[in-house]
Every structure is written in C-alpha cells, then in structure tokens.
Amino acid sequence: MAPIVRIENLTKSYASGFQALKGVSLDIEEGEILALLGPNGAGKTTMISIVCGIVTPSGGRVTVAGHDVVKDFRRTREIIGLVPQELTLDAFETVFNTVAFSRGLHGRKPDPALIEKILRELSLWDKKDTMLRQLSGGMRRRVLIAKALSYEPKVLFLDEPTAGVDVTLRKEMWQLVERLRATGVTIILTTHYIEEAEEIADRIGVINKGEILLVEDKAALMQKLGRKQLTVELAEPLEAVPEGLAAFRLRLGEGGQSLVYEYDTAGERTGITALLAAMAEQGLRLKDVSTEQSSLEDIFVELVGDAK
Amino acid sequence: MNFEAIKSIYAFEMARTRRTLMQSVVSPVVSTSLYFIVFGAAIGSRVQEIEGVPYGAFIAPGLIMLTLLNQCIGNGSFGIYFPKFTGTIYEILSAPISTAEIVIGYVGAAATKGLIIGTIILATASLFVDITIAHPLLMVVFFVLTAVSFSLFGFMIGIWAKDFEQLNIIPMLVIPPLVFLGGSFYSIDMLPPFWQTVSHFNPVLYLVSGFRWSFFEIADVNPWISLAIVVAFLGACLAVTAWIFRTGYKLKN
Numbered sequence: 411m412a413p414i415v416r417i418e419n420l421t422k423s424y425a426s427g428f429q430a431l432k433g434v435s436l437d438i439e440e441g442e443i444l445a446l447l448g449p450n451g452a453g454k455t456t457m458i459s460i461v462c463g464i465v466t467p468s469g470g471r472v473t474v475a476g477h478d479v480v481k482d483f484r485r486t487r488e489i490i491g492l493v494p495q496e497l498t499l500d501a502f503e504t505v506f507n508t509v510a511f512s513r514g515l516h517g518r519k520p521d522p523a524l525i526e527k528i529l530r531e532l533s534l535w536d537k538k539d540t541m542l543r544q545l546s547g548g549m550r551r552r553v554l555i556a557k558a559l560s561y562e563p564k565v566l567f568l569d570e571p572t573a574g575v576d577v578t579l580r581k582e583m584w585q586l587v588e589r590l591r592a593t594g595v596t597i598i599l600t601t602h603y604i605e606e607a608e609e610i611a612d613r614i615g616v617i618n619k620g621e622i623l624l625v626e627d628k629a630a631l632m633q634k635l636g637r638k639q640l641t642v643e644l645a646e647p648l649e650a651v652p653e654g655l656a657a658f659r660l661r662l663g664e665g666g667q668s669l670v671y672e673y674d675t676a677g678e679r680t681g682i683t684a685l686l687a688a689m690a691e692q693g694l695r696l697k698d699v700s701t702e703q704s705s706l707e708d709i710f711v712e713l714v715g716d717a718k
Numbered sequence: 719m720n721f722e723a724i725k726s727i728y729a730f731e732m733a734r735t736r737r738t739l740m741q742s743v744v745s746p747v748v749s750t751s752l753y754f755i756v757f758g759a760a761i762g763s764r765v766q767e768i769e770g771v772p773y774g775a776f777i778a779p780g781l782i783m784l785t786l787l788n789q790c791i792g793n794g795s796f797g798i799y800f801p802k803f804t805g806t807i808y809e810i811l812s813a814p815i816s817t818a819e820i821v822i823g824y825v826g827a828a829a830t831k832g833l834i835i836g837t838i839i840l841a842t843a844s845l846f847v848d849i850t851i852a853h854p855l856l857m858v859v860f861f862v863l864t865a866v867s868f869s870l871f872g873f874m875i876g877i878w879a880k881d882f883e884q885l886n887i888i889p890m891l892v893i894p895p896l897v898f899l900g901g902s903f904y905s906i907d908m909l910p911p912f913w914q915t916v917s918h919f920n921p922v923l924y925l926v927s928g929f930r931w932s933f934f935e936i937a938d939v940n941p942w943i944s945l946a947i948v949v950a951f952l953g954a955c956l957a958v959t960a961w962i963f964r965t966g967y968k969l970k971n
C-alpha cells in the first residue's frame with residue numbers, strides 16, 4: 411500500500427540563510443504511530459510545518475494521501491490535524507468556541523455532540539465555558555488537541571504533546587493516542603523522551619541537524635537493544651582468544667585484559683554457564699565480571715554524537 | 719469554496735466586535751459630536767453655506783467617511799495582525815482554505831463593523847443637522863465600496879506590520895491628512911489653484927466628493943469619476959493582497 415505521507419528530498423532554508431532541513435526523505439504508513447526523536451533545533455517542527463502548510467519548502471516534495479501539499483493543499487489539509495508545540499490560543503475565546511471554530515475552519519458542519527464527546531474524553535467538559543487565558547498549561551495543551559480532533563483528521567501530527575505535562579496526564583495522552591490509532595488515525599509525534607517513543611511508537615525515527623539518521627521498527631530496534639554484553643576481566647592478559655573458546659565468538663578487550671561476550675537476553679539459553687565452565691577449563695583466572703545493556707538512549711546518543 | 723471556514727472566521731471576528739462594540743462606538747460618536755459643535759456651530763455661523771448646502775450638513779458626509787476609514791483600517795489591520803502576533807495564525811495557515819476565503823472572512827467582518835459604526839455616525843449627524851439623501855442607492859454603493867476597500871487596505875497593513883507601532887503608524891500619520899486635505903470640511907474650490915491640483919492626487923477627495931454628491935448633488939469632481947477611482951483602489955488592494963498570499967509574504971517562513 412502506498413504510504414499515507416511521503417516526504418521526498420525535502421529541504422528548507424530560512425530567510426536568515428540557515429538550512430534547517432537538508433534533504434529529508436521519509437515514508438509514513440497508514441495507521442502507524444511514528445515517533446520522531448531529535449535534539450533541540452533538529453528540524454522536527456520545520457518538517458511538520460511544511461507538511462501542514464505553515465512553512466513553504468525550499469525544495470523537495472511532500473504528498474499526503476497522494477496529493478501534493480502545496481498544489482493540492484485543500485485535499486491534504488482536510489485530513490491533516492496539527493497540535494503545535496507552542497501553546498498558542500486566543501485569550502478571550504471560550505474552550506467550546508475555539509474547538510468549534512477549528513471544526514468550521516476545516517469546512518465541517520457544526521457538530522456540538524462530537525465536540526462534547528471530545529471535550530469529555532480530554533476531561534475538559536467542565537471547562538467548556540472558561541476563557542482560554544484562565545487555563546493552566548496542561549489544559550491548554552489538551553484544548554489544542556481537542557481543536558485538532560474536532561475535524562476528525564486521518565493524519566495527526568503531535569509536536570511534543572507531552573512537553574510540560576505531568577505524569578498522569580502523560581499516561582492519559584498515551585492512552586488517547588492508542589485509542590486514536592484504533593480508529594485508524596495515523597500519528598506522527600515528536601518527543602525528547604525516549605521512553606515515550608518506546609512506549610507508544612510502532613516506528614522510531616531519529617533526526618538531527620536537518621537529516622534523518624535512522625528510521626526503524628521499534629521491534630527491530632528493541633531486538634538490538636535486547637543484546638547484552640558480558641565482560642570478563644582477566645587476572646593475566648592474553649595475546650589472543652584461546653582456541654578452546656572459539657565457539658563463543660569472543661572479542662578480546664583492550665590490552666588483552668578482558669574478554670567480551672555478546673548474548674541475547676531474549677534467547678532461551680544465554681550460554682553464560684557454558685562459557686564460564688569453558689573458561690575454567692582453559693585455566694583462565696577471572697578478576698571480575700560485569701554486564702551491560704545498550705539502551706535506545708545509547709543508540710540515540712551514539713547516532714547524534716557521531717553526527718556532531 | 720469552503721463556506722464553513724468563511725463563516726467561522728466571520729463569526730469569530732464579529733464575536734470580537736461584539737465584545738468591544740461599546741468602546742468602538744462611543745469614541746467616534748463623541749468625536750463626531752464635537753466636530754459638529756466646533757465646525758458646524760462655530761464655523762458654520764460664519765461660513766453659512768457652501769453651494770447652497772448649510773455648512774453643518776456639508777461636513778456630515780466627510781465626517782462619516784472619516785469614521786468609516788478609521789474603523790475599517792483599524793479593524794482590518796487588527797483582525798489579521800493579532801493572530802500573527804499571538805501565533806494562532808498557524809491554524810489559518812494549516813486549514814484547507816484559500817486566500818480568497820481568508821480575505822472574505824476577515825475583510826467582510828471588518829467592513830461590517832465599519833458599516834455598523836458608520837450608520838451610527840450618520841444617525842448621530844442627523845441629530846445635529848438636517849440630512850437629505852438624494853441618491854440613496856449610490857450612497858450605499860459608496861458606503862460599502864469604501865468600507866470594503868479600506869478594510870482590505872487595513873488587512874494589508876496588518877500583514878505588513880511587524881509590531882504595534884507599525885500597525886498604528888499609517889492610520890495615525892496618513893489618514894488624517896488625507897481626510898482633512900480631501901475636502902471633508904470645505905469645497906476644494908476654496909483653495910488656491912496649486913493646492914487644488916495637489917488635492918486631485920488625494921484618493922480621499924474622490925471618496926468624500928462622490929459620497930457627498932449622493933447626499934446633496936454637489937461635488938468637487940464628477941461622481942462617476944469618483945466611483946471609478948474607488949473601484950480602482952479596491953482593485954489595487956485586491957491585487958496586492960493576492961500577491962501577498964501567493965508569495966506568502968510575511969505570513970509564512
């Protein structure tokens with residue numbers, strides 16, 4: 411099936427001359443949840459803004475459901491929802507009215523019952539007649555989400571939906587994302603929290619300095635993460651891995667002071683018992699043993715660090 | 719056409735108008751009354767009449783235009799400047815609406831408010847002087863065309879302005895001289911020939927003159943020329959607005 415969002419060689423240079431996107435390509439499949447991770451200034455918001463029509467691209471092409479976002483903007487914007495990173499709302503509007511306004515802007519007939527349902531779902535119904543300026547930050551974030559849901563988008567962009575949101579609300583937000591996905595909505599969210607990406611995404615993309623460094627299934631990434639390293643410190647240094655231990659595919663550590671064994675925690679047998687027995691058989695004297703697990707965080711830091 | 723969107727923008731702007739209507743009505747009503755007292759009563763007692771029209775009545779169309787221009791430019795510029803300023807413009811830019819629809823929504827609302835207040839000023843004026851309208855239809859045409867063109871003009875200022883100072887500078891610096899030198903309070907026949915020539919470069923002269931003709935059938939320039947100039951001004955504003963949106967000028971990065 412053709413991807414619902416296709417980004418091809420997208421570039422953006424701002425008027426200041428700064429190049430925020432350097433040829434980004436990304437396909438987003440219908441119905442998936444894609445998390446975009448990246449440090450501040452990576453270009454996440456810029457990319458989303460181009461897809462939504464807020465920023466004009468310098469080069470490349472974006473299609474949504476097969477329509478070009480520039481030429482065929484009506485078709486694409488009808489199905490795209492956006493929850494922006496900044497909490498921008500009209501101070502003197504009420505919650506209900508601002509949500510109804512969003513629905514109208516997207517060409518939908520008024521539907522108070524639907525808006526009520528959305529506001530209840532986001533625990534905002536008791537605030538429906540409150541002026542927006544009287545809301546707390548977390549409530550404003552939810553109002554922005556309600557606005558985006560009011561016109562029933564097929565593709566929803568959430569730009570840092572959980573920034574400045576407390577733990578309970580963050581959990582609720584994740585549940586909401588899950589419910590939306592169940593109705594077939596494609597969701598793209600940006601975040602700085604790796605746990606968040608781990609928790610809810612199907613695929614994870616890493617972007618830095620205007621370039622996509624990696625896009626992978628979370629499952630595949632997790633498998634990489636599932637690997638562990640066992641490091642055995644030796645009392646006496648070795649020249650090479652002893653013949654008798656070849657089956658374990660060990661790596662010799664720095665200065666021959668240690669042996670490193672990689673194993674899969676998900677596997678039925680880790681092979682640790684056999685390895686230690688074999689080492690004793692070889693007459694190796696062990697000084698210390700330690701294990702280490704690479705996390706998504708490590709991969710992220712490594713990727714972003716390499717790019718620096 | 720995304721009619722729901724136009725309706726939404728228009729209704730949103732009219733709700734803002736309702737919240738601020740009292741303050742927007744009081745100030746022009748007070749200042750218009752002052753103009754009638756000072757110009758109409760004080761000067762009028764000496765000038766008596768111009769081309770057969772009592773001075774107080776003669777200045778009424780100009781005063782209505784003055785208020786209409788100020789209101790329309792003010793509303794038109796503020797309506798679009800404010801979302802730009804607060805950032806809520808993101809929603810307009812990411813909605814499935816065209817330039818034309820955005821302009822119809824905002825400018826329609828600004829013009830409506832201008833027309834409401836203009837009508838209130840007309841009613842106020844009739845409390846001070848006898849007003850007869852010789853050509854009501856033409857009067858309404860001038861009224862509406864002026865409201866729409868200057869709301870659009872204000873809209874462009876709102877898009878161009880980077881801060882509140884820029885937002886206010888044109889209405890404050892440019893409009894009063896144009897209105898005062900545009901024959902609102904006198905017939906330009908009363909000016910020396912040089913200034914008569916200069917006055918013909920002032921678009922507001924045509925507005926006021928045409929508008930006044932629809933009341934009293936006296937004019938500084940042929941009313942049809944006036945009408946043509948107003949339509950041309952509207953066309954120019956439309957063309958610039960279309961260019962702004964095509965290029966994303968100051969709206970999009």
Ligand SMILES: Nc1ncnc2c1ncn2[C@@H]1O[C@H](COP(=O)(O)OP(=O)(O)OP(=O)(O)O)[C@@H](O)[C@H]1O
Pocket residue numbers: 424425426428429430448449450451452453454455456457495971
């Ligand atoms: N209007 C602008 N003019 C010039 N440069 C800009 C503009 N907007 C963004 N940039 C620059 O483009 C780069 C990418 O910004 P962007 O907002 O897309 O980053 P981001 O990944 O969303 O970051 P964050 O996690 O902080 O939200 C940054 O270096 C930023 O300074």
Ligand SMILES: [Mg+2]
Pocket residue numbers: 454455456495569
């Ligand atoms: Mg951002």
